[in-house]
Amino acid sequence: MPLFIIIMLLQVFLIVHAVKTGRNTLWVWVLLMAPMIGGLAYLIVELLPEWNRSSSAHKARKKVRDITDPNRDFRQAQDNLKRNETIQNLINMAKECADKGLYKDAEMFYDRALKGIYQTDPILLEGLARVQLLDQRYQDCKRTLDSLIQHNPDYRSKIGHVMYAQCLFNLKEFDAANEEFEALKKYHPTALVKYHLGELRQLQNRPTDALNEFRSILEQENAWDPSGNGDEQWLNKAKARIADITKTVH
Structure with missing residues (x-):
């Protein structure tokens, strides 16, 4: 297929995409008036950031990272927690432990978070229940979810x-x-x-x-x-x- 036809088809695709996704109408004019440069600009400014934010792109990058450096996220979570023991950092550490099958450690981090005003927090209780389910401790998991429902009757998940x-x-x-x-x-x-x-x-x-x-x-x-x-x-x-x-x- 001649290069000219390929470029034209690509331009049509980009224009249709811009219109359907509600992009600024200025892009349509740019694509029409400067096919090559306009198309490249649209890809860089509009599409690449969108692809980078997509869950599939995130999963693909994580798979590559897990292969090349499988403990990177775990180390990062540890470092963040050492610097600042926030609820979010405790949750991140618990999730990393759970992903590695370290269920007792994961539960310990959730227990550390379930204090004070966060003692009945539904997100934390759900995370704890997930760990207990993965660890095949079904009675404990049910007990945790019962507590979640009791203290958060309007929570839906x-x-x-x-x-x-x-x-x-x-x-x-x-x-x-x-x-x-x-x-x-x-x-x-x-x-x-x-x-x-x-x-x-x-x-x-x-x-x-x-x-x-x-x-x-x-x-x-x-x-x-x-x-x-x-x-x-x-x-x-x-x-x-x-x-x-x-x-x-x-």
């Missing part, structure tokens, strides 16, 4: 709701877990939520309903998991469950 349902499931309180996952499916149907509902249908000896739940993970759009975890593990688990149920049914 999708992550907290999912964690609470997971605790109930792992504590084998299946009726209560079913109620929570059913509620979650109405407003937050993530792959994780659908998968656990499929498991509950199997426990209820309802293989057809279980199959429908597992298939919905693969065939329907799943809500975004605000915890940042991907759907891949649930997709793979659902495929395996579908195969097992299909063999049994047929």
Whole structure:
């Protein structure tokens, strides 16, 4: 394809992008009057900063950083905490410990933050509950979330709701877990939520309903998991469950 046509197509794309995203109309004139220079300016001034702020770009940069220097964020969190023991620095340190599987250390940092006016802070309690869930201490996690709800009745959190349902499931309180996952499916149907509902249908000896739940993970759009975890593990688990149920049914 001739270079001229490529440049023209790029210009059309940039103009359409500027209009659709509500950029200053001056950009349209710049792109029309100075195709090469205007397009380059638009990319540098408007698009590159936007891409740098995007979550996907942030995740990509973090992956590269984790490979080249896996302890960089951990050291930075430590240094910040040594200089100034703020609530945010304690939270950051706790998160870094949790990401490395140092759950007892993570809990210690949350405990240090849960003092005084922050003793019942919902963000801190939710963070503590997450650590306890990762550590498979389901009773402690449920107790922490119960405290969060008691002291913060107006607080709403999708992550907290999912964690609470997971605790109930792992504590084998299946009726209560079913109620929570059913509620979650109405407003937050993530792959994780659908998968656990499929498991509950199997426990209820309802293989057809279980199959429908597992298939919905693969065939329907799943809500975004605000915890940042991907759907891949649930997709793979659902495929395996579908195969097992299909063999049994047929």
